[in-house]
Amino acid sequence: MSLITLGIESSCDETGIALYQMGRGLLAHALYTQVAMHSEYGGVVPELASRDHVRRVIPLVRQVMREADVSLAQISAIAYTQGPGLGGALLVGASIANALAYALDVPTIGIHHLEGHLLSPLLSDPAPEFPFVALLVSGGHTQLMRVNGVGQYTLLGETLDDAAGEAFDKSAKLLGLNYPGGPALAKLAESGRPGLYKLPRPMQHSGNLDFSFSGLKTAVLTLVKQSNNDGEKILDEQTRADIACAVQEAIVDVLAHKACAALTQTGLNQLVVAGGVGANQQLRSRLSESVGKRGGTVFYPGLEFCTDNGAMIAFAGALRLAQQQGKKDYRFNVKPRWDLQEVNTAK
Ligand code: KG4
Numbered sequence: 001m002s003l004i005t006l007g008i009e010s011s012c013d014e015t016g017i018a019l020y021q022m023g024r025g026l027l028a029h030a031l032y033t034q035v036a037m038h039s040e041y042g043g044v045v046p047e048l049a050s051r052d053h054v055r056r057v058i059p060l061v062r063q064v065m066r067e068a069d070v071s072l073a074q075i076s077a078i079a080y081t082q083g084p085g086l087g088g089a090l091l092v093g094a095s096i097a098n099a100l101a102y103a104l105d106v107p108t109i110g111i112h113h114l115e116g117h118l119l120s121p122l123l124s125d126p127a128p129e130f131p132f133v134a135l136l137v138s139g140g141h142t143q144l145m146r147v148n149g150v151g152q153y154t155l156l157g158e159t160l161d162d163a164a165g166e167a168f169d170k171s172a173k174l175l176g177l178n179y180p181g182g183p184a185l186a187k188l189a190e191s192g193r194p195g196l197y198k199l200p201r202p203m204q205h206s207g208n209l210d211f212s213f214s215g216l217k218t219a220v221l222t223l224v225k226q227s228n229n230d231g232e233k234i235l236d237e238q239t240r241a242d243i244a245c246a247v248q249e250a251i252v253d254v255l256a257h258k259a260c261a262a263l264t265q266t267g268l269n270q271l272v273v274a275g276g277v278g279a280n281q282q283l284r285s286r287l288s289e290s291v292g293k294r295g296g297t298v299f300y301p302g303l304e305f306c307t308d309n310g311a312m313i314a315f316a317g318a319l320r321l322a323q324q325q326g327k328k329d330y331r332f333n334v335k336p337r338w339d340l341q342e343v344n345t346a347k
């Protein structure tokens with residue numbers, strides 16, 4: 001029987017656990033989201049996140065084993081998110097992974113969270129083939145990468161300040177929406193009238209593949225203040241929806257423009273979209289349309305694998321273990337800050 005990898009994701013506010021078997025695919029996966037706990041504070045509270053991961057990991061491991069009918073003796077390796085992310089939260093996953101692996105006498109492998117996101121579209125059918133361009137859009141990152149294979153990543157461009165997810169979240173906050181703002185803003189934008197407000201598209205024509213989103217939140221703040229002209233009145237629902245629509249349009253416009261430019265620059269015709277913002281329907285339809293027009297194809301992970309999850313970690317772990325990269329050395333560290341290109345295996 002081929003290897004079964006247990007994957008543990010605990011880098012931020014989601015505990016994700018999964019079992020992946022080479023040749024068979026994903027056997028089971030489970031997710032616990034801490035969103036309700038953090039929303040009271042308007043953002044992730046790192047200490048609360050760590051404590052909650054401690055409570056969730058083992059029960060979720062038991063749950064996926066039960067669902068997949070897999071015993072401890074059948075687990076042949078454990079993959080965990082080693083970084084980037086919140087130090088304490090990462091330590092929970094890393095320590096449980098290494099303790100369990102030591103007890104089972106199986107190898108562990110630390111996975112880069114963004115590599116998990118980057119490879120997650122390969123879990124879908126049809127899957128892209130190497131090489132492809134990946135647009136990684138999450139709460140902490142906005143990057144365009146050229147992906148030649150597992151562990152062969154070249155950065156083409158990235159945000160110089162805020163990430164696309166942050167731009168969604170901060171704008172959402174200014175519109176009085178709860179954390180995490182991205183999905184809430186997208187929902188509100190559905191009843192907005194397109195084109196009523198024009199927001200800036202920072203760096204859209206910069207001639208390179210970098211992004212900048214911090215100016216957008218300043219523009220949204222100004223717009224909210226202007227629309228709120230008596231200083232006291234709360235924005236009416238329609239105005240909030242119109243502004244939400246303009247924010248989404250601006251972010252989607254820049255992302256689509258740069259993603260197409262990356263395909264032109266690399267001469268590739270497959271685009272992979274990964275990370276939480278990849279769940280945005282407007283972004284999906286806009287990318288499919290613009291890339292389709294050029295004769296290219298866009299690949300998305302299933303919606304549940306766009307945002308943080310354990311499946312992408314189990315899967316990336318399985319691919320890396322196939323390259324003989326697992327270790328039976330249970331000393332571990334975590335890397336709250338970690339450049340994706342440092343995980344490259346081929347030069
Ligand atoms: O990849 P992810 O789950 O976590 C990180 O690694 O950061 O991404 C979370 C980000 C948040 O900023 C969230 O607001 C955004 O993805 N997001 C969305 C949508 N769903 C999640 N943004 C826009 N539209 C969505 N539907």
Ligand code: ZN
Nearest residue numbers: 117138307308
């Ligand atoms: Zn993520």
